[in-house]
Amino acid sequence: MRLAFFGGLYSNYLALEAAISDARRRDVQELYCLGDMGAFGPYPDRVVSMLREAEVFCIQGNYDDSIGNELPDCQCGYTDPRDNLFAQISYDYTLSNTNRENRRWLQQLPVSSDIERNGVRMHLCHGSPRRTNEFLWESTTSDAFLDRLIEPSGAGLVLGTHTGLHWTRTTRSDRRFVNVGVLGRPANDGATHVWYTLVDVAERSAGPVGQGESGVRVEFVPVEYDFRRLSGEMRGEGLPEEFAETIETGWWTTCLEVLPSRERRRGRC
C-alpha cells in the first residue's frame, strides 16, 4: 500500500497541484497533508480548494490553528525579531485573504491522527507528537528523545513537518520518525524543487503492530513546478521580495535564526 504525505504548503498551490499529480502517477492510494496550509505564498484559498477536491486527509498546523481561530500571530515559534517581522507580514496577508468558509475548515482540522495500514501503526502530527509548533531538527533531536516522543502514541512510525527540512531516522528501539518536508518552499539547498514523502507499507507487515518499521519503505520525492509563476504572483500580491528570492534561488532568506548550526551551515545565508 502506498501513501503520500505533504507538509507545509505555505499557499504554494502550484507545487501542491504538481505533487498531487506526481503522487497519482505513482499509484498512491491515500493522500495526507500535515498542516500549515497558508503563509509565505499568494492566494491562500487555492490550496484549501485543492486539498478538499483531491480528498487529502489533513492535520492542523500551527498556522491553520491561528488562521482558523483568527489569532494575532502564526505561532511559528521564531525567536528573532527579523524572522518575526517577516512572519507577521505573511500572516497578516494570509489571514486577510482566507475566506470565512476556509477559516472554518482550517479550524476544525484534527491536530493529530492515528492510522493503521497493513498492521503498521502511524501517528500523524504537525511538529511533534506532543506539541504542534515543536521543531524537530535532525541535528538537535536525540534518539532517546525521539523514543520518548513516539512511545506514548504506540506507533512504529511518526510523521511530522514544521521545520521545512525533510529527514528520517530509526531509533535504537526500532521506532521511526519521518519529517516529510514541505511543498511550500525549497529545502535551503540551492535547488528550486520542493519535497514530499512516499510511504510504502508491505501487504503483510513482518513486525508486530505498533512496533518497528518492518515492511515500511520511505522515499523523499522532489517536485518540480512552475516556480517562476509563483514568485511572479508573490510580487504581484506585494509579498516581500525576500520570499520571492527564496522561491527562485532555493536558498532561505528568512526564518534562519531557529536553524541549528549544522542545518544552517548547509545554507547560504
Next chain:
Amino acid sequence: MAEAGRVELSGLDELWFQVAGTLCNLTCTHCFISCSPHNDSFGFLSLESVEEALTESVARGVREYYFTGGEPFLNPELVPMLELALGYGPATVLTNATVLKDEWLERLRAAEERGPYSLEFRVSIDGPDAATNDPIRGTGTFDRAMRGVELLVGHGVLPIITMTRTWPDGEDQRVLGRFREVLATHGCDRPRLKVLPRLLIGAEAERTCGYGETDRVSAQMMHGYDSDQLICSHSRTVTDRGVFVCPILLDEPSARLGATLEEADRSFVLQHGACVTCYQYGAICTNPSGQAFEQMVGRIEGPVGDGAGEGVR
C-alpha cells in the same frame, strides 16, 4: 505574601552540566553566580560523573546537553566530555571564547562530523565594542573574545553570540546592528545573536539593587501560563554538589533537588526573584532551535519592574 507558583518537571528535555563549577578565568560584574578564578564553591565535574549522567539521561529521553560554568574550557576534560556527549545527542557549550585552542576545536569539529548531532558554541560578549564589553567582563576581554570568534569561524563553527542587555531597552536594534557589522569584520558574517536579560542575583545584585521582596511568581500568575517557557519544567543541572533545578539558582540551597537525576525529578517552588525574570522572558537559557512554546513576546505584561525591558528570547 501570596502563595508561590510551583512547576512540575514535565520531562527532561535538556540536561545541563555545571562542568567548570563557579571557576572562570574572568570576573564579570553581572555574573549571576559570581564566577571568578577564586570562586570554588562549585568545582569541576569529572569525566566519569558526566558519563554516568549521560547514561542515565538516555532512559529519561533527554533531547540535548548543555555544558556551562564558569568557563567550561578550564576543565581539562571538557573536550573528551563533549566528544562523549555527541554520541548521545546534540550538545552546546557556553564559553567566553578567551581560552580556546586550535587543537580542541579540531577534535570537536571532527567529533561533530562523525555523528548526526549539532555541537553549538555559545559565546558571551556583552557589547559590540570594548567600551561596552570590557567594563563588565574585564580589560582586554573584547579583543580576546573576537580572536576566539575568529578561531571558531576558522574551524567552520557558526557561533551563537549571547549578550546580556546592559543598554537601554530601546537600543536593542542599534546594538544588534553594530554587533553584526563588527562580527563581520572578524569573519563572522552569519552571526546568530541572542540578547539575554540581566539576572539581578550574584555579582549583579551587589552591582545593582537586586530583586525586591515582592518580585515573586505567585501561584495565581501561573494560571493560564505556558510553564514550558520555564526551563525548570524540562531541565535539570548536574553539579559537583548534586543536581540543581537550573543553572541560575546555584547559590540557593532550595534549588538543590537531590544527589541524582532521579531524586531531582520533583516539582520546584518559584520562590526566588530570578524566577520572575524567567517567567517574564521565557527559556532564556536554551538555544533558539530548542524552544517550542507559545509566542509570548508582547503578550505578557511584566508582573513586576525588573528593569530589564522588553522581551527578547
